[in-house]
Amino acid sequence: MRRVHDHRRFQEAYLRAFVALSICCLLCAGCGQIPPERQAGITIEIKRPQTKLGVDLFLCLDESGSMLTTDPERLRHEAGKYLIQNLLVKDADPKFPHRIAVIPFDDRAYGGDLIDLHPAKATEVAAQLTMHPPTRQGNTSFIEALRRAQRSLDEAQPYPKPRRTVIVIFTDGEPDDARKLSLGAYFDELRTYLRDSFPDASLYIIGIDQTPDRSRFGRTVAAWRDLSGEDHVILMERLDDLYSRFNDTVRKIFELPESPTDILAAREERSFEAMPYLSRMEIHAFSERELRLRLLRPDGSLVESGQQGIEIREQPGYRIITIKDPMSGLWRYQTEGEGQVKVFRNEVPFRMTLLSPEPVHPMGKPIRLKAEFVTETGEPIRQLPEFPLKFTARIVNPDRTEETRTQFLERVGTVYYADRETPTSKPGDYTIEIEIHGGQKLTTKYTELVEVREFAYLTLNAPRLLARYGFGDELEIAGQLHRATVLADPEKEFQTNPNSLILAQLISSPGGQKSGALWLDYDPADKSFHGRLPFQMRAPGAYTLAVQLKGEPRLPSVYTPAAQIEATDFYVNRDWRDSLWLGARIVLVLLILWLVSVAIWLLTRKKYIGTLEVRDDQGTEININNRRFILPPRPVEITQDEQRKIRGKLWLVATGPQSVKVVWGGWPSVMFFGLSNSCQINQDDGEPVRVGRVDVMLS
Known part of the structure; x- marks a missing residue:
């Protein structure tokens, strides 16, 4: 009896140790040694690229003698003040704002100091329009205006990229000075100077020619277009158009979409449709006498000063209303009072934030565009189902002999990747033309420049x-x-x-x-x-x-x-190796749970009172009195015909004080809770019961 008692204690201790060891193995399976590395005590900080384009603008105003008759009221000065206000409402980095210099010129050039364009300095900049009285010697020296602009840029504090240098010239004549060169020689001189001193500058020419045959500025239009570009030269016939021409120029500088000019009469209501995905919308309203313009949103609410996202700048004769994040849909104008109002509408779409390449890129390393479509604060711009977005780009090499067209197809979070790379085998400025399509309503185009250098x-x-x-x-x-x-x-x-x-x-x-x-x-x-x-x-x-x-x-x-x-x-x-390892861990967990459940099943049986008789060759009698189970199984042996012996094992699991489940077989049989080759035997059965190959009976 002592041996049986010790054996029973061994059975239960064995099960508990096995379960504990299995759980420990499972917990340790996910742990691994991390090899030592040369850890650094610093971290990498990636700064968001500057997306607000800074502009250094030089406004060169013709003050030659001919302007006495062309613009006797000096409307160009008032329009110049409007240009300053127009530039002022364009978004810029507060640390590196837009800058403007006003350069009046005739035979000589005057002024020209670059001034940061803050609201507090708008009056100071406007004063440059009249602080240098012209000599009116009758000549028009464009080269002197450019030289003065170059000196001003050299003397100014350098601001970081992205930044653009823009020269806007308003004139009514053609190049002329004391040297009396030919027209071709004057333009050759200008071309050489621009190439050497302003290689990255954009030149815009606004010319007025009121002569019947356009014999003054008109005959130089072709030369100016050859010098600055086809769409950078504007020919005016009426001086009153100068405000709208200045606004057109600003649109081109910031690559804003074109919008028609609306002229409204008194007590008139007119609607217009705002595009989706707009960052801002500007309404420039020039009104006569006491006529006032009311602006209503698509939901019918009135745009008023003091509302969130609304800025209104009042100036003599006009007002500029700036609306941030305007809703798309039909907006309405309403006029009150007498007279008429002229409205310029500038829509500023959201742009992609170019994350790669950097403004300066190494030669030899292919360019793969990487960009985000987010707000200024980094929030993702919600895509409107009715205006699905599509992003494309064209990259042109410095000599414009090769180009790559690509689409932004891969997306990781808020970041879009182009589907193609562009080789950079030549140094110089690569032009990246990005297009944003929003269904059939929106097409936005703008340009980024990347300088490729060898390093x-x-x-x-x-x-x-x-x-x-x-x-x-x-x-x-x-x-x-x-x-x-x-x-x-x-x-x-x-x-x-x-x-x-x-x-x-x-x-x-x-x-x-x-x-x-x-x-x-x-x-x-x-x-x-x-x-x-x-x-x-x-x-x-x-x-x-x-x-x-x-x-x-x-x-x-x-x-x-x-x-x-x-x-x-x-x-x-997860790859196939990870899946295999995960599967093995799952099997291990299930096995442990299975073993635990079997152990619980065995340990929670009610103890049987009595013995069990096995009719085998030995006539074995097994004492299971006051026990829950017999572990390990008892071997039995029987002799069949032709003296063939059959060996087996019996598991005994108590199911109550007067009944026992007898299982014939090895470990697998009991591990499946005796679902096969088993039979429950009661004391009151009275007759032997066959289990597997033997007869058993309780007593």
Whole structure:
């Protein structure tokens, strides 16, 4: 009896130890060692690119003698003040605002200081229109106006890109000065000066010719268009059109869509349709006498001063209403009073924020456009079902001999990727023309310039952009340094130790976590950088790796950006190995739960009182008194015909004080709770019951 008692204690201890050990193995299966790496004590910060275009505008006003008869009331000065107000309402970075310089000119040029265009300085800028009295010597020296603009730009504080230099000239004549050169010689001189001193500037010419045969400015239109571009030259016949021509010029500078001029009479109501996806809408209303313009939204509400997103600038003779985030649909004008009102409407659509390439891009590294379509605060712009969005682009090389057309098809979060790369085999300015289509209602076109220069850059070989990887506990990173299209030696390019040259960090993951940053190790054997970034990549989705190249250039005279930061998006999903491992873990969990449930089933049986007799060759009698089960199973042996012996095992599991479930078979039988080859036997059965190959009876 003591042996049976000790054996029973062993059975229960065995089950408990097995269950505990299995659970520990399951918990440890997901844990792994993170290999040590050269962790860096700094992080990579990616700044959002500046999306607000800054403009340095030079307004050159002809003050030659002929203007005495062309513009005796000096309307050009009042229109110039309107141009200042028009530029003032255009969005700009407060730290680097638009700047304007007014340059009156005849034989000489005057003024021309670039002034930051803040509301408080609008009066100061407007004063430049009259502070330099013209000499009116009768000549028109455009080259002197350009030289004065160049001096002003050289003396001004340099502002960062994106920034555009614009020269607007208003005149009624043709080039002329004391030298009395031919017309062709004057324009050759202007062309050479613009090429050398203003290679990136945009030149706009607004000319008025009131002569019947257009024999003054009119005969130079072709030369001006050849110099500045077909759509940059405007010929006017009426001086009263100067306000609208200045507004047209501003639209072209900021690449805004064209809108018709509306002229409304007294007590008139007229509707117009606002496009979808507008960032702002400007209403420039020029009214006579006491006539006032009311503006109603598509929902019928009145636009009034003091409302959120509404700014109204009152000026003598006109007012400029700026509406932020205007709703699309039919708006209405209503007039009150006498006279008429002339309305210019400028619609400012949302633009894509170009994340890559940078304003200065390394030659040899292909350009793959990467952009966001978000608000100024970084919020995604909700797509309207009735106006589905489509983004396309055209990239033209510096000499305009090659172009790449691409679409933004791949999307990761709020970021869109172009479907094609553009080679950069030539240095110079690459023109990126982006188009945004919103159904049939909206088509927005605008231009970005990227300067391609030769300098060392990093090519990331792993992870690859938009590639898919399996789950893991670390990210393998590999890259090489290039200059143009050949491998570069970091020790020849930088004074910085190659092992402290490139920093890598995961800055985005599906769960929002970031990794620490580490330095990549340089291997001179294959001229590549390597690193393994410890990070638990167990959640499916998009991850972003930031890599920063920053070092002290070996030759200071060679251009090298202060830092190059590249963000690479890639996906992590479950591959077949992950699925196999997950399946194994699931099976292990189910097995443990199964074993636990079997153990509970065995340990919760009611104890049986009595013995069990087995009719085998030995006439075995098994004592199961006061026990829940017999573990391990009892071997039995019977002899059949022809002296063939059959061996087996019996599990005994109590089902109550007077009944026992007898299971014939090995471990699998009882693991399935005795669902097969089993029989429940009661004390009052009175006769032996066959179970498997033997007869058993309780007593």
